[in-house]
Amino acid sequence: MTVVTLGALVALFVPFGGRGTDAANGDGRQGSSAPGGRDRDHERVDLARRITDFTRDTVAHSDYLPPLRAQRRTAAEAVGLFLDGRRAEAGRRLDDIDFGIRTYTDTATGRRFAEISDRAAEGRRGWGRVYIDLSATSHWSVQVPHPVADSGSEQLGIGVLRARRGGVLVMAGAHRNADKKGRADVAHRRDTVFDAVCDELAARRFPGLQVHGFADSTEPDYDVIASLGSADKGLPTARRAATALRHEGFAVCRAWARRCALEGRGNVQGREAEDQGVPFLHMEFSRTVRDDAARVRRASAAMAAALPS
Template identity: 35%
Template sequence: MWILLAVAAALAGAVVIAMPGQDEEPAAPLRTATVKERVQQFSAALREDAAYRPPSEDERRKFVDALTTLSAGQPDDVPRTTGALQQLGMSVEQGTDSQTGRAYVLVASEPNAERGWGLYVIDLSRPARLAVQVPHPANDLRTDEIGLELFRRVPGTVLAVSGTHRAVSNGAGDAAHRTDSMFHTLAVKHSDLGLPQVQLHGFGDNSLSSADVVVSSGAGSAVTAHRRIADGLDRVLRVCRAWSRDCGELEGRRNKQGGVAAERGVPFVHLETSRTVRDDAERWQEIVKVAAEALGDD
């Protein structure tokens, strides 16, 4: 039986390092889901009636310390962070992405748990150089898929997926507009480290019928990366540039993570994509390609 489990896990490329509540550190492979399946299952499970409490300041500090260690791109650091993350109610899985061949570690809370603090995938192939943020995975459909594909395109990416439906606890789970979450605290750390950030959102077609995608710098000023993304997408999509025209309520001016990035002078790309485009993988793959070229250059 153990041999069969080991073969199945090896094929999937993921091994559970620790699950919350365990006293030991089992080396046995217990999960066979791919990283894509894990992200999709996590987002699909989130409910607006789930119990939720924001993490304390001490919990946020411990979490960010552990994620910062993992983001150094050293696979040997994974066991050193497992205990602290386990105490926060999070599982830790280390594996190799079958699509890219790169090592990763996936840290996740249980969906709809009181400590619903998110899912985070860290590329272990090199030190972090880009943060991809998905604040509304249960509401802005397929932004988690787009985020994962961008993660795969740019080695050294940290993918952060919020752990709540945005309506949880009367809006306490709206990661883009709260400062008391693991999601936000990690974004602050990334701004302190100077990491460029791209945050993915979705809008209904009727919200801005003249555009397929809105490219915004949030509370900051547009820089080369914003213009490169907008210019690149012009070939295939109708683009609204928030720094040069009114894009309605889709510009992310009050986005909390974008506000911190603006204060630190760090590039923050707020990307809103229409439902029609998000429903068409061929079209949203163009967004991934263009964004990766603009943000992933060394």
């Protein structure tokens, strides 16, 4: 795949806001969602600011309540219904777990996005959010399992979603250490809403891109650790992504060519992608990269350009 000129791609950032009793919209006003998930407003918001506010004000302080199997299944089925165009039915299913759907127009891109989020318990359950680009048929996902814990990783997810149409952004709703038993670490648990939604997308054969962060001292000679987790089907995509990143000046440790730290082989979303035979990329970025907004934009655009059509 040809790597497009990054200057032609849209800049990054996008937030997960919602109608939680403690969460404000990106414009500072409380939101609401009509019964059954029907759209009641089409606000214009800066989605980057919205997600950033959500991670800072909610995710960073959220408790974590492990969901029941039926609740996980309901969330995943509702996302599937929405992707199938059965939006009213999706809304009714989400009502059962006190989630809702809202739509927004992103001021940076002019595109509309749907937000699936906790209506009443954000900050208490920590089940996360889903964003769906409504400007094109959905066919790939970007996943942020460790917001706040991997500081700035949400900005990479936001940037990829903005840089390419047809994406679904899945984001955890609590710090990975929010639960003392480790149950909030969604990249390594099968019993989370995050994992259930990612499984639904993998079953629909959506390639998955999961973004993480590492301390500079972990791999001091590299800016990026690119790996497949355990999903070997993603090798062509991984090679394209690594090449695009190198062209942008990033030093990339390619786990399929040499030994790298943090290769993500225990990542459960990667294992599901392997079972489904769909591409999956596990991308780790240094703290120095994640702290530099310009480099985050370039990295996001490079990854977006490398995703399969």
